[in-house]
Amino acid sequence: MSDVLRLENVWKSFPSPSGGRLVILNGVDLAVKAGEVVSIEGKSGSGKSTLLYIAALLSTPDSGSISILGHDASSLSLKDMLEIRRSGTGFVFQSSLLLSDFTALENAAMPLLIQGWKRKDADERAMEMLSMLGLADRSSHRPDKLSGGERQRVAIARALSSAPPLVFADEPTGSLDEKSAECVEEMLLSAARTAGSALVYVTHNPDFASMADRTLLLSEGRLSDV
Amino acid sequence: MILRLAFRYSFSSIGRHRERSFRLAFSVAVSIAAVIIVISIMEFLQEGRLDRIRAVRSFDTVIPGDHAEDISSMYPGFPVFAYGETDALLSGHAVKLRFIDEDYDGGLIMLAGNQEGLVVSYPVMLSLPESHSASLLLLSKGRSGRMLPSSEDVSISGIYTTEMGREFDELYAFLPIEMMPEGIDVYTALKGKDISSAIEGMDAISWKESESALYSAFMLEKMMMYTVLFLLFIIIAVSMKQTIRIFYRERRSEISELLILGMERSRVRLSFLLSFLIVLAIGIALGYLLSIILLPPAGRYLDSIFHRGAGLSVPYDGFMILSLFLLIAALLFSAAESRKAESTALEEVRGE
Numbered sequence: 001m002s003d004v005l006r007l008e009n010v011w012k013s014f015p016s017p018s019g020g021r022l023v024i025l026n027g028v029d030l031a032v033k034a035g036e037v038v039s040i041e042g043k044s045g046s047g048k049s050t051l052l053y054i055a056a057l058l059s060t061p062d063s064g065s066i067s068i069l070g071h072d073a074s075s076l077s078l079k080d081m082l083e084i085r086r087s088g089t090g091f092v093f094q095s096s097l098l099l100s101d102f103t104a105l106e107n108a109a110m111p112l113l114i115q116g117w118k119r120k121d122a123d124e125r126a127m128e129m130l131s132m133l134g135l136a137d138r139s140s141h142r143p144d145k146l147s148g149g150e151r152q153r154v155a156i157a158r159a160l161s162s163a164p165p166l167v168f169a170d171e172p173t174g175s176l177d178e179k180s181a182e183c184v185e186e187m188l189l190s191a192a193r194t195a196g197s198a199l200v201y202v203t204h205n206p207d208f209a210s211m212a213d214r215t216l217l218l219s220e221g222r223l224s225d226v
Numbered sequence: 227m228i229l230r231l232a233f234r235y236s237f238s239s240i241g242r243h244r245e246r247s248f249r250l251a252f253s254v255a256v257s258i259a260a261v262i263i264v265i266s267i268m269e270f271l272q273e274g275r276l277d278r279i280r281a282v283r284s285f286d287t288v289i290p291g292d293h294a295e296d297i298s299s300m301y302p303g304f305p306v307f308a309y310g311e312t313d314a315l316l317s318g319h320a321v322k323l324r325f326i327d328e329d330y331d332g333g334l335i336m337l338a339g340n341q342e343g344l345v346v347s348y349p350v351m352l353s354l355p356e357s358h359s360a361s362l363l364l365l366s367k368g369r370s371g372r373m374l375p376s377s378e379d380v381s382i383s384g385i386y387t388t389e390m391g392r393e394f395d396e397l398y399a400f401l402p403i404e405m406m407p408e409g410i411d412v413y414t415a416l417k418g419k420d421i422s423s424a425i426e427g428m429d430a431i432s433w434k435e436s437e438s439a440l441y442s443a444f445m446l447e448k449m450m451m452y453t454v455l456f457l458l459f460i461i462i463a464v465s466m467k468q469t470i471r472i473f474y475r476e477r478r479s480e481i482s483e484l485l486i487l488g489m490e491r492s493r494v495r496l497s498f499l500l501s502f503l504i505v506l507a508i509g510i511a512l513g514y515l516l517s518i519i520l521l522p523p524a525g526r527y528l529d530s531i532f533h534r535g536a537g538l539s540v541p542y543d544g545f546m547i548l549s550l551f552l553l554i555a556a557l558l559f560s561a562a563e564s565r566k567a568e569s570t571a572l573e574e575v576r577g578e
Contacts, residue, residue, distance in 0.1 A: 041519065085486060086488025086489075097479055097480075101235060102234065114227070114487050139509050
């Protein structure tokens with residue numbers, strides 16, 4: 001199976017408060033195959049989220065190469081990058097970033113509408129996703145009327161509604177209570193596998209990390225198999 | 227898609243945005259209505275004054291000498307007449323005594339006489355019973371530039387005023403041109419068209435030249451009024467800028483979301499810009515409606531004061547310019563704030 005994501009020798013550092021630079025990623029290599037579920041575990045502040053943002057083209061590395069869905073990131077134009085974000089990837093944030101003026105259904109349908117789907121088709125597909133995640137009866141509610149777990153499930157529905165080949169999730173259950181977290185973890189993995197999307201998620205929860213096909217540990221700026 | 231986002235964001239109930247949007251729309255509406263009504267009243271008053279200058283004081287074009295027939299044939303359809311005038315004392319009033327031919331179409335307010343308060347035309351003046359018998363003291367130029375008084379008993383139908391405002395008013399009395407004593411210069415007047423630059427060799431002057439000080443004063447008054455109204459709009463623009471700034475600050479995470487979902491920056495910008503333009507358009511439309519409702523009673527009130535049909539109308543030029551000013555201000559503020567928000571939106575999501 002071909003790699004949907006490949007990072008080679010990726011470096012990233014930030015200015016240190018005491019002067020100089022703080023190296024966060026120290027020549028990271030990562031390859032993710034189509035449909036594969038990969039978890040990245042690591043301590044708080046180890047650079048997991050930074051790695052994820054770089055892989056999702058939401059941040060740039062100091063050096064190294066990234067290949068995403070067969071494209072070399074360094075040669076991508078802004079338009080190509082938008083196209084990859086639009087139809088190639090999905091993203092689930094720790095704090096479920098949802099459009100607060102729109103209902104759960106409208107939020108889940110948003111990527112499809114941005115891709116140019118007709119509203120009726122987009123709503124049908126979004127409703128399918130919400131039903132799969134147990135939110136059919138909450139589809140007309142706005143985010144402020146949903147619980148943390150429900151909001152996160154809407155975020156998952158939105159990330160997977162267009163069945164993108166690659167989905168990223170940054171501590172998707174980090175802000176939830178244990179019961180909601182377990183439910184969301186299972187649903188995220190199940191939805192990604194049903195959609196056939198490769199999933200890369202970061203977590204500091206070893207149990208959640210172990211649910212992936214492959215678990216990696218980010219420590220001292222380097223990735224290693226667990 | 228963009229319109230859907232824009233409509234939803236225009237009156238979003240998140241935070242205090244809806245309240246701010248309504249407040250902005252309301253203040254725009256009130257300002258637009260105030261500006262329309264003030265400009266409309268101001269134009270009515272100024273037009274009235276300028277009309278009176280052109281109808282009585284100076285006429286649109288004045289040519290030294292009696293050229294009434296020539297000018298009439300050159301500009302058919304416009305009132306042309308000969309006249310002469312001099313200062314006089316009439317029944318204790320200092321008046322301009324104007325000797326005028328019967329082609330003069332009048333348009334003065336009778337101040338004293340048997341049709342007091344009415345706007346009368348000259349033929350009507352002539353038909354009125356001669357109610358005032360007065361001793362007229364004429365001041366005419368003698369030799370060496372001295373003013374020589376002479377007295378004459380005359381009958382007039384009334385004394386007329388221009389009603390341009392206390393500081394500009396002059397009193398007039400009229401007599402047929404046949405009664406004009408020798409030594410008073412004759413002029414030809416044309417009303418309704420400034421032809422001073424079109425005819426050469428006749429030393430014609432326009433009403434703007436002969437009343438340059440008064441005309442400048444009116445223009446200055448107008449400019450000052452527009453300046454005050456413009457300042458009002460600056461205040462509205464500042465309030466609008468504040469609303470836009472707060473809106474973008476509160477929506478940074480949503481901007482980043484839309485960008486992460488793959489929406490082009492230009493479409494994100496357009497969505498938010500349109501949301502402000504919708505609020506503004508509603509404010510402008512409400513302001514227009516409010517002024518349409520308020521103009522008729524304002525006109526009736528003016529009519530009761532000035533006794534002349536005050537058909538106030540919307541000054542469309544001013545309305546369009548001010549609406550455009552607000553829309554352009556919203557465009558510029560929105561562009562600047564969206565740029566700022568976009569530059570920090572992704573950093574905020576990344577927690578940097």
